[in-house]
Amino acid sequence: MSVGRVVSYGVPAVIGLALLIGLPQLLDLFVLLQVTLYVVMAILALSLAFVWGYGGILCLGQSAFFGLGAYAYAITAFNIGESSLPVVIAILLPTLFAAALGYLMFYGRISEVYVGVITLTVTLILFNAVNSTASPEYRIGSALIGGYNGLPNVPSLNFPFDPDNTLQPDDVYMVAMATLLIVYFGIRWILRTRFGRVLVAIRENERRVEFIGFDARLHKLAAFALGAGIAGAAGCLFVNWGSYVSPTIFSMIQSAQIIIWVMVGGVGTLIGPILGAVALSWLTAEVGTQHVINADILFGGILIVFVLLVPRGLVPMLTEHVWSRVMQPRRKVAVAAKLAAPGGRA
Amino acid sequence: MTTVPLIETRQLTMNFGGVQAVQNVDFSVAEGELRCLIGPNGAGKSTFFKMLTGQLVPTAGEVRFRGRPISGRQPHEIARLGIGIKTQVPSVFDGLTAHENLWLAASRGKRGRAIDRAVDEAIERLMLRPIADRLVGQLAHGQRQWVELGLVLLTEPVVILLDEPAAGMTDDETTRTAELIHDINRTHALIVVEHDMAFIRKIARAITVFDRGKILVEGPAHRVLSDRRVRDVYLGKRAA
Numbered sequence A: 001m002s003v004g005r006v007v008s009y010g011v012p013a014v015i016g017l018a019l020l021i022g023l024p025q026l027l028d029l030f031v032l033l034q035v036t037l038y039v040v041m042a043i044l045a046l047s048l049a050f051v052w053g054y055g056g057i058l059c060l061g062q063s064a065f066f067g068l069g070a071y072a073y074a075i076t077a078f079n080i081g082e083s084s085l086p087v088v089i090a091i092l093l094p095t096l097f098a099a100a101l102g103y104l105m106f107y108g109r110i111s112e113v114y115v116g117v118i119t120l121t122v123t124l125i126l127f128n129a130v131n132s133t134a135s136p137e138y139r140i141g142s143a144l145i146g147g148y149n150g151l152p153n154v155p156s157l158n159f160p161f162d163p164d165n166t167l168q169p170d171d172v173y174m175v176a177m178a179t180l181l182i183v184y185f186g187i188r189w190i191l192r193t194r195f196g197r198v199l200v201a202i203r204e205n206e207r208r209v210e211f212i213g214f215d216a217r218l219h220k221l222a223a224f225a226l227g228a229g230i231a232g233a234a235g236c237l238f239v240n241w242g243s244y245v246s247p248t249i250f251s252m253i254q255s256a257q258i259i260i261w262v263m264v265g266g267v268g269t270l271i272g273p274i275l276g277a278v279a280l281s282w283l284t285a286e287v288g289t290q291h292v293i294n295a296d297i298l299f300g301g302i303l304i305v306f307v308l309l310v311p312r313g314l315v316p317m318l319t320e321h322v323w324s325r326v327m328q329p330r331r332k333v334a335v336a337a338k339l340a341a342p343g344g345r346a
Numbered sequence B: 001m002t003t004v005p006l007i008e009t010r011q012l013t014m015n016f017g018g019v020q021a022v023q024n025v026d027f028s029v030a031e032g033e034l035r036c037l038i039g040p041n042g043a044g045k046s047t048f049f050k051m052l053t054g055q056l057v058p059t060a061g062e063v064r065f066r067g068r069p070i071s072g073r074q075p076h077e078i079a080r081l082g083i084g085i086k087t088q089v090p091s092v093f094d095g096l097t098a099h100e101n102l103w104l105a106a107s108r109g110k111r112g113r114a115i116d117r118a119v120d121e122a123i124e125r126l127m128l129r130p131i132a133d134r135l136v137g138q139l140a141h142g143q144r145q146w147v148e149l150g151l152v153l154l155t156e157p158v159v160i161l162l163d164e165p166a167a168g169m170t171d172d173e174t175t176r177t178a179e180l181i182h183d184i185n186r187t188h189a190l191i192v193v194e195h196d197m198a199f200i201r202k203i204a205r206a207i208t209v210f211d212r213g214k215i216l217v218e219g220p221a222h223r224v225l226s227d228r229r230v231r232d233v234y235l236g237k238r239a240a
């Protein structure tokens, strides 16, 4: 392994493990609960960072899979009581749903814009459908779906196959943080495989990928489904964080937030969306407690500022800035050489 | 017994609304052949290529590859059968380096070290060594064409379709491309579309002339190039 690679994997691994083990010792419970939420949102941000930033699929309704994961966990947890199977279902259901949706979209070869429109529509349909199930006849097994009232008192995670031993808030934090690390390093590993490289190539030029002989439709479907599974895992953790889920999880605002996190952090990076999700979730919470300015207006403002001033996002801008600093001396020499060369133009 | 052509089209037709881009074309190319396809702008050459590679599904007629009908198949399936294409507008991965571009093409049919070896060979053959680590989007037009040619070669096709491979190249690059085409033809069949007559003279053996979606003339290079009808369509006159 090269030094560069050791650093690029080692630094986030060390920081991640330090946060995983250290924060429960350092923070009081209230703050740790807040941080858990930010971690969950970071996982959600990574799901879109992968699908959009590397797969080139602009999914405007990533919250659909987040919400499906949350509801799938809640409803099965009420019915089963033990949380192991519900966790699996919370990941599997959005994955399969996305695979079916992806099949229609990618094998139907609809254009990019329509992928955006369809994914947005799907999450709005889910919102309306779940929202209108308030009356008690809407139930799945022993779980009332609850409509706009949502589902309160969702059974929390237990240690695998040990239903009486439920996770405490600091355990939930550690599960969330470990999930974030697994997802982050998992995506980085995928991007190094042939599948990941083909995916990035599809973003660059889908036609040429097909001329080479790879099935672009299948690759996109797989990436889309994988992203949905990650969003589902985030949904499952989200319910456990608040032991509550309501249809607003499917709302347009929720979908828009995910897109903004990724944009602000930097499309085509992983660290960027993580930082974007954490920073903006923190900001939302702060603004919420101070009642000075409406959070949606603030978000809209941030979005506009970034689109106009930092269109590629923070992380690409910062890395480029550092890069140009490092490269500056050499560039000056190159320019000087050009000027000195006969026929060189200023 | 007659041998089965490598590529054969029967009554191949493509209509775009009212435009008949290709009309009832019967065409065939043998294994290992080098065929040139010429014709004025809008004659239907690129559309013809798009049907051979599955980018367009013909309105009527069919394409056969070694006797098997392939029209209607997905582009990646046709690529896997062994039809490679260099498109008229270079189709490469602009955001990746030349090396990464070639790696992708080589990784389709190979594993592990064999990929690196094939990529290295292609870099040598196409003289891409000095620019291997540069982003393809930043390369000069001629260099991008060669990267694309590398992509095509690394998929190890049976037949390669080249749509205006010398377009926008300098004279030196054009000469080099002509040499390359002869070199490639030792192992692959080729169908080459070109407008540059000097280039055609350098490489041509057999020529098919398209005009307004139909085959106008077909035959050995010397005969086709001295045909009056061919001169007329190129000068803008229409053969009676």
Ligand SMILES: Nc1ncnc2c1ncn2[C@@H]1O[C@H](COP(=O)(O)OP(=O)(O)OP(=O)(O)O)[C@@H](O)[C@H]1O
Pocket (backbone or CB within 6 Å): B016, B019, B020, B021, B039, B040, B041, B042, B043, B044, B045, B046, B047, B048, B088
């Ligand atoms: N997608 C399309 N929709 C409508 N018309 C098209 C389409 N593609 C091609 N055509 C028309 O079909 C005809 C043949 O076009 P084609 O690109 O095949 O010509 P060509 O022989 O490759 O020309 P050139 O030498 O300029 O590349 C033209 O009249 C063109 O305008």
Ligand SMILES: [Mg+2]
Pocket (backbone or CB within 6 Å): B045, B046, B047, B088, B163
């Ligand atoms: Mg053309």
